Amino acid sequence: xxxxxxxxxxxxxxxxxxxxxxxxxxxxxxxxxxxxxxxxxxxxxxxxxxxxxxxxxxxxxxxxxxxxxxxxxxxxxxxxxxxxxxxxxxxxxxxxxxxxxxxxxxxxxxxxxxxxxxxxxxxxxxxxxxxxxxxxxxxxxxxxxxxxxxxxxxxxxxxxxxxxxxxxxxxxxxxxxxxxxxxxxxxxxxxxxxxxxxxxxxxxxxxxxxxxxxxxxxxxxxxxxxxxxxxxxxxxxxxxxxxxxxxxxxxxxxxxxxxxxxxxxxxxxxxxxxxxxxxxxxxxxxxxxxxxxxxxxxxxxxxxxxxxx
Amino acid sequence: xxxxxxxxxxxxxxxxxxxxxxxxxxxxxxxxxxxxxxxxxxxxxxxxxxxxxxxxxxxxxxxxxxxxxxxxxxxxxxxxxxxxxxxxxxxxxxxxxxxxxxxxxxxxxxxxxxxxxxxxxxxxxxxxxxxxxxxxxxxxxxxxxxxxxxxxxxxxxxxxxxxxxxxxxxxxxxxxxxxxxxxxxxxxxxxxxxxxxxxxxxxxxxxxxxxxxxxxxxxxxxxxxxxxxxxxxxxxxxxxxxxxxxxxxxxxxxxxxxxxxxxxxxxxxxxxxxxxxxxxxxxxxxxxxxxxxxxxxxxxxxxxxxxxx
Numbered sequence: 001x002x003x004x005x006x007x008x009x010x011x012x013x014x015x016x017x018x019x020x021x022x023x024x025x026x027x028x029x030x031x032x033x034x035x036x037x038x039x040x041x042x043x044x045x046x047x048x049x050x051x052x053x054x055x056x057x058x059x060x061x062x063x064x065x066x067x068x069x070x071x072x073x074x075x076x077x078x079x080x081x082x083x084x085x086x087x088x089x090x091x092x093x094x095x096x097x098x099x100x101x102x103x104x105x106x107x108x109x110x111x112x113x114x115x116x117x118x119x120x121x122x123x124x125x126x127x128x129x130x131x132x133x134x135x136x137x138x139x140x141x142x143x144x145x146x147x148x149x150x151x152x153x154x155x156x157x158x159x160x161x162x163x164x165x166x167x168x169x170x171x172x173x174x175x176x177x178x179x180x181x182x183x184x185x186x187x188x189x190x191x192x193x194x195x196x197x198x199x200x201x202x203x204x205x206x207x208x209x210x211x212x213x214x215x216x217x218x219x220x221x222x223x224x225x226x227x228x229x230x231x232x233x234x235x236x237x238x239x240x241x242x243x244x245x246x247x248x249x250x251x252x253x254x255x256x257x258x259x260x261x262x263x264x265x266x267x268x269x270x271x272x273x274x275x276x277x278x279x280x281x282x283x284x285x286x287x288x289x290x291x292x293x294x295x296x297x298x299x300x301x302x303x304x305x306x307x308x309x
Numbered sequence: 310x311x312x313x314x315x316x317x318x319x320x321x322x323x324x325x326x327x328x329x330x331x332x333x334x335x336x337x338x339x340x341x342x343x344x345x346x347x348x349x350x351x352x353x354x355x356x357x358x359x360x361x362x363x364x365x366x367x368x369x370x371x372x373x374x375x376x377x378x379x380x381x382x383x384x385x386x387x388x389x390x391x392x393x394x395x396x397x398x399x400x401x402x403x404x405x406x407x408x409x410x411x412x413x414x415x416x417x418x419x420x421x422x423x424x425x426x427x428x429x430x431x432x433x434x435x436x437x438x439x440x441x442x443x444x445x446x447x448x449x450x451x452x453x454x455x456x457x458x459x460x461x462x463x464x465x466x467x468x469x470x471x472x473x474x475x476x477x478x479x480x481x482x483x484x485x486x487x488x489x490x491x492x493x494x495x496x497x498x499x500x501x502x503x504x505x506x507x508x509x510x511x512x513x514x515x516x517x518x519x520x521x522x523x524x525x526x527x528x529x530x531x532x533x534x535x536x537x538x539x540x541x542x543x544x545x546x547x548x549x550x551x552x553x554x555x556x557x558x559x560x561x562x563x564x565x566x567x568x569x570x571x572x573x574x575x576x577x578x579x580x581x582x583x584x585x586x587x588x589x590x591x592x593x594x595x596x597x598x599x600x601x602x603x604x605x606x607x608x609x610x611x612x613x614x615x616x617x618x
Contacts, residue, residue, distance in 0.1 A: 086490045181395045182532075182533060182534070182535070183513075183531065184531045184532060184533040185533055188533075202514070204492075205511070205514040205515075206514075206526075206528075208531065214604070214605075215531055215605050216605060216606075216607075216608070217515075217528035217531070217605050217606055218606075218608075219515075219526035219528070222492065222493045222517065222524055222526070223491075223493060224491060224493040224494055224497075225491070226491070247612070253608070253609060256607070256608040256609075257608055257609060257612055259608075260608055287611055290611050291610070291611055294608070294610050294611070295523070296523075296524050296525060296526050297525075297526055297606050297608075298525075298565070299525070299527070299562070299565040299566055299568075299569055299603070299606075300562060300565075300566055301600070301603050302596055302599050302600055302603070303556070303566055
């Protein structure tokens with residue numbers, strides 16, 4: 001089944017302790033689509049400016065990403081500039097130039113309106129709501145957000161959350177949105193807003209999934225070189241939703257596997273700047289790393305050998 | 310098989326966002342022994358002052374902890390005073406009164422010198438070395454330390470590490486001792502000091518185990534109320550070593566199970582001040598929580614259903 005994603009396609013300028021790049025391909029929808037494209041067909045809705053080069057278009061097409069929803073606006077492409085210190089869990093935003101994104105109003109092409117899987121990447125919750133109003137009952141809707149929308153439009157965001165199945169958010173944002181310091185309490189509160197599955201991203205500490213009746217804990221892959229965390233969250237979401245769309249299995253077991261595939265994709269993405277690592281990635285590497293996640297978390301069930309004293 | 314532990318028995322005064330207690334039972338050897346006592350016999354070597362009440366002695370005896378190695382010095386019992394903010398991963402030490410601990414020189418009773426399992430709790434590495442010199446080839450030696458010894462006696466500490474099988478340390482300390490910001494690199498360096506198994510504690514993010522050929526990731530139990538993290542690390546070590554001593558299985562699989570038992574014990578301990586939760590704990594609760602850890606981390610191996618595009 002195919003996925004529809006609405007988000008940003010952007011230029012990023014990024015500085016980490018290991019190097020810097022300027023005006024490279026980035027954006028939430030870009031990372032998401034490229035990651036998901038390893039598992040399923042992706043339809044992308046976003047806007048770029050007049051300066052967006054054919055090379056990047058060609059790359060996205062080479063990943064079989066359907067670009068009929070990618071419009072070109074007058075002006076420049078959205079540009080984000082950020083920096084990471086040795087704590088690679090936290091980006092410091094240096095500059096944000098919305099450019100053509102400032103007046104972006106997502107129009108979902110008719111051919112996409114029946115999408116089975118919809119991912120609302122991190123954009124203004126009012127735009128996320130506009131997207132929800134244009135699609136016909138997708139099987140699974142997931143959405144992401146960021147601290148900026150939590151503080152500026154909490155009510156609009158809560159209305160979006162009520163209409164999605166899976167809410168993907170990072171740890172600090174979960175605490176911010178719920179007003180609870182304890183993560184389990186925060187999760188309970190967010191589930192109370194009506195979402196069925198809450199996925200809390202914790203950077204190098206992995207992911208926690210909460211449902212009303214269960215918790216699933218997935219580690220991050222321990223890497224010797226984390227080069228650039230930009231796009232890790234969207235790459236996670238792309239692998240996660242891509243796998244769900246591939247199998248159509250949205251049982252709890254299916255969602256757990258999808259979380260591991262998402263974690264696998266994110267672990268590759270942070271190994272290089274921009275989408276460089278995903279560009280060279282082969283499916284067999286994804287399978288190998290899935291097996292590593294399994295090996296890394298394995299332990300036997302309750303042993304019988306323990307003798308109570 | 311029995312365990313020998315050398316460490317501190319202390320009074321703690323602790324403030325958390327949820328309350329405060331003064332002069333309650335604490336100390337690394339106390340938490341370790343009580344936790345391990347659910348799995349095996351424990352012999353304790355430590356010193357207390359003239360003010361240490363019979364009640365606490367009676368409690369330790371009620372857990373079948375052998376106290377022939379607990380001496381009473383002239384003066385007061387070691388006293389630690391600390392505070393936790395909402396980030397319960399980090400204690401702020403307000404006061405440390407070593408008292409009788411200042412002149413502590415561990416003497417291992419002859420009956421203990423043949424111990425199969427030895428835990429060197431966090432004390433001066435020179436004292437840890439003295440203990441190693443008094444025991445006859447234990448099967449497994451594990452040790453803990455703290456930032457204070459890493460900065461004040463790094464060379465003595467490295468000599469201890471060369472002689473232990475399992476080194477248990479927290480994340481920040483692993484970075485500090487290795488001088489590496491990246492945890493995988495830090496672990497590789499510490500394994501290079503000659504230790505076979507490195508266990509890195511990450512508070513609410515669980516535990517990572519490194520061996521020269523594998524990594525194991527265990528989550529912490531997500532708790533709605535973390536009341537007081539004091540002693541969590543030693544309670545972890547107690548459950549971990551206690552289970553190893555119970556089964557005698559020091560294969561990688563055995564060590565992984567032991568890590569889960571350690572995590573289970575730590576998860577109970579933080580639910581209340583001092584050792585209050587361990588005092589009321591029943592073995593069936595330990596088994597239930599072990600099952601919860603298994604359920605919380607379960608996902609299927611590489612699915613066959615994924616179709617490469």
